[in-house]
Amino acid sequence: MRQLGNKYNLLKWLAACALAMLTVLGVHAEPMRVAYPQPQIELDRGYFVKMLELVMRKSGAKYQLQTWDVKAIKGRAVQELAHGSNVDVIWAMTTREREQLLLPVRIPLDMGLAGWRIGVINAQDSAKFEAVRTLDQLRQYKIGQGYDWADTAVLKASGFDVVTGATADNLHAMLAVKRFDYFPRSIRQVWGEAEQHAAQGEVVEMTLALHYPAAVYFFVNKNNPALAEALEAGLKRARKDGSFEQLFRSYNADLIRRTRLSQRVVLELPNPDLPEETPLQNKELWYSPTRY
Template identity: 25%
Template structure:
């Protein structure tokens, strides 16, 4: 009798173990304040997925994104989850959770500029105007491809160096997401910088969650959790109530800005993601050539 019961107990034990996973997310720049919303989305997904899951944050300051993705594919490794901007290469090399984390707000960009140059740069009204200026962007950032395809002149370096380069006028504008820029400009030592008024970039783009190609288990937990949160309204409630999102929408005042829209490649896989997952910014569309 004992041996007939034991297999059932083992199955129950294995099922319990299978329903619990520990996610170790690598944190670019190592600054949890900047990515508070993105981390909260991961926690939301895990809370709405079946099973009991844990999240550990692994700061990775100074580590380039390409290196982080290489680490992500190591088994075992220090991390098994990362969020980053979309790129076709990342989608092919890794397993992507096809729900944009910020509903596309990452594709709405404002420009950090030197206070002393606000008047000089206030004449930017269209894509053609923007092409006349140098824009700071991160080395290896996937949106660089989209921007260059639209004719923008990018100067690239590491994230930390870009702020110094802006101070030394190595380029004219530094593009940042609307949910990032206000937190970043509030940091000490950036009192001489400001957000360029009256204009914003807009293109379909966002952070996505990535796991190693062979970790379908982790992928499915995250996808199921986010889909459930959308179905029961928890995702939208969280999105609209999170302080970073509210602050970003309030302070960016997109309705008062010209939106310079960038075209995506026709083959971009971002077009297959349902419209219900994307936020549509309201603003005046610039007269792009």
């Protein structure tokens, strides 16, 4: 602690620290508003909203969850959190730009599952993807991704020809008319989306997986450190008491088993947009195929 000029200033500093601690612990009279945008992807309504509810319960803070009744694409949600007044927290894949603009809580909510990608393809293309064994072979095909998704930059950095769209539904429609060939989705997303679009001839590609280091965090406005501290405290408690793991498994374990990563050719990609502060060295925070 830095030296303060006199006892009065020291007392003021201690009082400010005490007030901040009381706010984080929920002793402050007013509950903390925790407003989040409506999930654009229905699966997120289950897992990430349930995770937010769990974490805030564990935080010890007084809070009031609210929904911003707009299904904002990721870029708009980021800007609203940074500059608007409707949103207090979002969940998003981290990038250097997002960590400069917002305040991240660096505990991955999905244990890095966002970086494990399985392709949705047109059924008649199954044979040609079964022949793919290298990144160079996969680069022959056009990849579909959202124009403001963090994954798009990762794929472009590895030399893929990426065709972009506004939303996942928009991209599935583009795949159906062969605007591109391969639509990488996370393990959590791929099965439900392929089934939803099966009538268009879409299927899950069964032989390949892409992997790059990625983390989905809670982000808050840089001027809201109290909420960041509450989220971090809640996440740490949920991880310690096993409730984080229980929620993760309840939503993801069956999907992971169904994906059968051990039977796929895993193509590794670098993520040049991953911030250096990402806690990759803490193996307990990350999904590994050997653990599930």
